Amino acid sequence: xxxxxxxxxxxxxxxxxxxLTKEFMxxxxxxxxxxxxxxxxxxxxxxxxxxxxxxxxxxxxLSAKAMKAATELMKPYWEQAGGGESLxxxxxxxxxxxxxxxxxxxxxxxxxxxxxxxxxxxxxxxIQEIVDAANKDKADIVGLSALLTQTMxxxxxxxxxxxxxxxxxxxxxxGSPITQEYANEVESDxxxxxxxxxxxxxxxxxxxx
Amino acid sequence: xxxxxxxxxxxxxxxxxxxxxxxxxxxxxxxxxxxxxEGVLKLMADHNGVxxxxxxxxxxPDLVQKAMAAAVxxxxxYYKRGKWFMSAGxxxxxxxDLDTGKLKQASADDLVKFIKLGDALDTVGSAPVVPxxxxxxxxxxxxxxxxxxxxxxxxxxxFEHMDKPSYECANYVYEMxxxxxxxFTFGIWMISPKSxxxxxxxxxxRLRDKGIPMWLATMPQAGVTAPITILGTVLQSMYExxxxxxxLYLMNPKGNNYISPNDAFEANTFSMKYTTFVYGSxxxxxxSLHQIALCKYYDLPIIVKSLLTSSQEPDAHxxxxxxxxxxxxxxxGARAFRCGGLLSTGEIYSGxxxxxxxxxxxxxxxxxxxxxxxEERLMIQDIIDVGPGGTYVDKNSTYEMFRKEYWMPQLFExxxxxxxxxxxxxxxxxxxxxxxxxxxxxxxxxxxxxVKKELDRIYERAKQDKALEKSLKxxx
Numbered sequence: 001x002x003x004x005x006x007x008x009x010x011x012x013x014x015x016x017x018x019x020l021t022k023e024f025m026x027x028x029x030x031x032x033x034x035x036x037x038x039x040x041x042x043x044x045x046x047x048x049x050x051x052x053x054x055x056x057x058x059x060x061x062l063s064a065k066a067m068k069a070a071t072e073l074m075k076p077y078w079e080q081a082g083g084g085e086s087l088x089x090x091x092x093x094x095x096x097x098x099x100x101x102x103x104x105x106x107x108x109x110x111x112x113x114x115x116x117x118x119x120x121x122x123x124x125x126x127i128q129e130i131v132d133a134a135n136k137d138k139a140d141i142v143g144l145s146a147l148l149t150q151t152m153x154x155x156x157x158x159x160x161x162x163x164x165x166x167x168x169x170x171x172x173x174x175g176s177p178i179t180q181e182y183a184n185e186v187e188s189d190x191x192x193x194x195x196x197x198x199x200x201x202x203x204x205x206x207x208x209x
Numbered sequence: 210x211x212x213x214x215x216x217x218x219x220x221x222x223x224x225x226x227x228x229x230x231x232x233x234x235x236x237x238x239x240x241x242x243x244x245x246x247e248g249v250l251k252l253m254a255d256h257n258g259v260x261x262x263x264x265x266x267x268x269x270p271d272l273v274q275k276a277m278a279a280a281v282x283x284x285x286x287y288y289k290r291g292k293w294f295m296s297a298g299x300x301x302x303x304x305x306d307l308d309t310g311k312l313k314q315a316s317a318d319d320l321v322k323f324i325k326l327g328d329a330l331d332t333v334g335s336a337p338v339v340p341x342x343x344x345x346x347x348x349x350x351x352x353x354x355x356x357x358x359x360x361x362x363x364x365x366x367x368f369e370h371m372d373k374p375s376y377e378c379a380n381y382v383y384e385m386x387x388x389x390x391x392x393f394t395f396g397i398w399m400i401s402p403k404s405x406x407x408x409x410x411x412x413x414x415r416l417r418d419k420g421i422p423m424w425l426a427t428m429p430q431a432g433v434t435a436p437i438t439i440l441g442t443v444l445q446s447m448y449e450x451x452x453x454x455x456x457l458y459l460m461n462p463k464g465n466n467y468i469s470p471n472d473a474f475e476a477n478t479f480s481m482k483y484t485t486f487v488y489g490s491x492x493x494x495x496x497s498l499h500q501i502a503l504c505k506y507y508d509l510p511i512i513v514k515s516l517l518t519s520s521q522e523p524d525a526h527x528x529x530x531x532x533x534x535x536x537x538x539x540x541x542g543a544r545a546f547r548c549g550g551l552l553s554t555g556e557i558y559s560g561x562x563x564x565x566x567x568x569x570x571x572x573x574x575x576x577x578x579x580x581x582x583x584e585e586r587l588m589i590q591d592i593i594d595v596g597p598g599g600t601y602v603d604k605n606s607t608y609e610m611f612r613k614e615y616w617m618p619q620l621f622e623x624x625x626x627x628x629x630x631x632x633x634x635x636x637x638x639x640x641x642x643x644x645x646x647x648x649x650x651x652x653x654x655x656x657x658x659x660v661k662k663e664l665d666r667i668y669e670r671a672k673q674d675k676a677l678e679k680s681l682k683x684x685x
Contacts, residue, residue: 057481058432097374097681099406102433106484124408149300150374153345153681176485176556177302181314182341194484 002037005070009042010049012062014069017042021070031078035115039067043113051196057106064113086117088140088206091133091169093125095144095158098151103175103195107143110195111202116141127158131165139169140206143198144188146175156186170205174198212580217540221502230506233447234270241267242452243404248414253459268455276458277451277507280467283422284510285333285366288545293574295566296368296471296512297327297549298337301558307645310638315558316342320355323550325652326560326645328360330567332549334471335364335371338558346678349374350671353382354664357389358656365392368512368545370426370471372396375680376415381671383419388663389656392422396469399427399453401434402445413460420463425453426472430479430486439492442476443499450474470510471547474503488517488554489530494537501541510545513538516566517548517555523562523638527552531566536573546570561641564648568620575616619644 001020008016017039024034046063049055055063092108094101101123112118119137121129134142142162146152152175159171170189173182183191190205192198203209221229244250244266253259258272287294304315307322315338323337336352343351349372356364364371373379373395386393397413400406413423427449429435435442450468457466476496478487487493497513504511515534520527535546548555550563580586591606601607620640624632635643655661671677 053482057484097408099400099404099408102430103484148372148374149302149339150345150349150372150681179303179314182302185314185341 002034002041005034005038006042006045009039009063009066009070010045012059012066014062014066017066017070018073021073025074025077031074034074035071039070040115043067047110047114047196047199061106061109064109067113068109087115087203087208089117089119089137090141090143090202091119091121091130091137091139092143093121093130093133093145094123095146095151095154096124096126097154098146098148099123100147100175101145103147104143104145107145107174107195107198110199111143114199114203116202127154127161130158131161131167134162134169135165135167139167141189141202142169142171143202144171144173146173146178149177152177152182155188159186159188172198172201172205210582212582214579215540215577216542217498217537220498220541223506226503226506229444229447232444233451234273236444236448237268237273237452237455238270239267240403240448241265242399242449242456244410244456245405245407246410246414249410249456249460252414253456256459259459266452266456268452273451273455276455276466279458280454281465282467282470282508282510283367283465285362285368287362288368288510291544293544293570294546295330295332295516295549295563295570296334296545296547297330297332297516297563297566298323298558299335299370299548299551299555300372301338301551301555302341303556304338304558305561307560307642307649310561310642312557314341316340317351317355319558320352321359322649323558323560323563324355324359324363325649325654326563327363327550328654329648329652330563331362332563333362333366333368334547334549335369337550344672344678346375346378346674346681347668347671349378350381350385350668354385354668357385357391358661358664359652359654361654367467367470367510368547369394370396370424370469373412375677376412377674377677377680379412379416381667381674381677383416383421385664385667388667389660394422394424396424396426397453397457399425399449401427401429401449403449403452405453405456413457417461418463421461422465422467423457423461424467424469425450425457426469426475427453428472428475428477430477431492432481433479435476439476439478439496439499443474443496443503446474446476447503468509470504470512473509474500475514476500486554487519488514488548489519489527489534494534497534497538497543498541501538501543505542511543512545512547513543514547515543516546517551519554521553521557523552523559523565523641527562528565528569532569532573535570536576539573539577560645560649561638564641564644565620565637568618571616572618572621 005020050060094104108118108120144155155173172190173188180191190201192201243264245264258269260267304319306313317340320338320340336356373382383393429442429445431442435445478490478492480487515538518527518530549566550558
């Protein structure tokens with residue numbers, strides 16, 4: 001049945017994924033086991049296929065939605081079992097002055113599906129707002145996104161402020177005009193050119209790759 | 210008598226555009242757009258034909274038509290003459306170094322070199338690269354300054370689309386434009402679907418008393434911020450363009466407000482495989498044909514993004530996309546082509562690619578050029594004169610016409626293998642780089658010295674301006 005659940009995630013069949021998850025919960029199966037052997041195992045395949053350019057964005061989004069619906073359904077059981085373990089806490093935002101969020105939303109959704117706890121601050125996020133959220137959440141990682149050459153400039157002071165606030169969060173950057181060179185220049189902890197590579201980067205940064 | 214011009218048939222018919230126009234008007238009237246700016250909303254509130262519900266604004270078709278009719282498309286002389294030209298560059302942060310050919314982050318030195326190269330090839334448009342070695346708050350000011358100091362056409366007509374990221378930055382650029390006698394415009398980008406960037410709108414709102422030209426652009430992405438079909442995305446683009454223009458018309462009555470021809474009716478394609486914008490694709494070429502039809506219908510200047518490619522290098526991929534796209538656009542009536550020098554969907558700027566594109570444009574222009582049909586050109590007498598075993602090589606007509614009858618390429622040479630080996634076996638890219646280096650070295654245009662001094666003075670002031678620095682959120 002785990003294989004069936006895994007397959008439902010891969011095919012993005014939300015109805016089937018939630019029905020199977022519910023069945024597991026009703027039977028008293030350990031939520032961790034369902035997550036690991038069914039849902040995450042399915043998303044791992046989706047990730048690999050997306051990375052190999054075999055699965056494309058709309059298919060991946062369907063899988064991520066199915067994963068999200070299934071994990072939402074598991075929440076009450078999870079809490080009963082004493083809580084589950086996420087891969088890490090991530091605060092993500094499009095920097096101040098920038099209202100573009102296609103890439104950021106995709107990264108956020110994929111990271112969540114991969115098992116991270118996400119706090120998505122949306123677009124046009126002020127530096128202080130990002131710092132406050134990172135500290136409040138005790139974030140492991142902060143993700144900063146920008147589409148415009150003029151707004152990516154806000155990354156450097158944001159990184160400085162996050163580091164200066166005493167938090168432990170690593171800061172990663174991404175977006176159309178961002179290059180590895182620029183990521184190094186603003187002293188970020190990492191850069192990824194797409195959502196899948198962002199998952200690998202985040203896993204590496206939290207020591208769970 | 211001339212031979213009939215080559216032309217492309219097909220595409221959107223007039224009655225189909227009539228229908229799309231009606232639908233765009235209906236969408237504006239019923240669905241509306243979001244205007245996230247209190248001041249702009251207040252300005253529009255009392256106008257006839259405006260309905261405001263929170264931040265959502267709807268316009269009656271009559272008002273939209275008025276805004277469209279009021280737009281003036283102030284095209285330069287070279288456009289009116291039907292000259293084929295290239296607009297080259299648009300805010301790239303990475304480039305291929307003109308000396309080494311290596312990929313790197315763009316610098317102020319690259320900015321000047323690429324502007325000089327573009328000027329030597331008569332290109333127009335925006336500054337080619339962002340000088341990443343210059344503090345952020347000065348980058349856009351320097352891009353305008355360098356363009357005005359080192360080129361004749363750049364950043365100085367309707368084919369520029371330079372950003373002014375803050376009110377303070379816009380004021381410095383405005384002051385420089387006044388000093389240099391250059392054109393100053395401000396652009397509003399709609400954020401698809403159906404909204405604006407509040408900050409961008411705020412800068413326009415604060416500039417409205419200057420009476421400056423303001424343009425409107427939008428870039429809906431098929432399947433992401435617009436419907437998956439190109440036609441659906443084009444319709445959304447029309448809707449956003451017309452509604453956005455109406456906002457400008459009401460907000461900036463002292464200035465000329467127009468749809469930017471650079472991105473008129475833009476409907477971007479998006480790769481679901483690589484999750485990135487796509488240019489040069491089959492569907493993007495189809496979109497360009499729709500765009501040309503719409504520009505003709507609405508009497509807008511036509512400039513097509515046919516020089517842009519998703520290839521990372523100036524290679525066969527890039528050349529195939531550009532060549533096919535530009536030839537088809539040329540057949541459909543375009544004479545102005547945009548995004549010269551851009552590779553990797555606009556992530557990289559390449560001087561070598563600009564030189565290659567110049568050659569390709571000349572090639573296509575010569576394919577489509579007009580030809581006289583006459584008795585002389587049929588050369589009947591020459592055919593009679595030369596008998597079996599004879600030759601035309603020594604004919605007077607051959608001697609007189611051989612240099613001008615055929616287009617002589619500079620890059621796409623017609624040498625044979627032995628000659629090519631003797632000439633050093635150079636790749637096209639290597640040859641293009643050498644030409645680019647030579648053009649930069651020999652470039653001689655300079656702005657008037659007094660004007661240059663004044664621009665330097667304004668720039669020095671900008672360097673010290675803390676409010677300017679703060680305006681770009683560079684301070685915590």
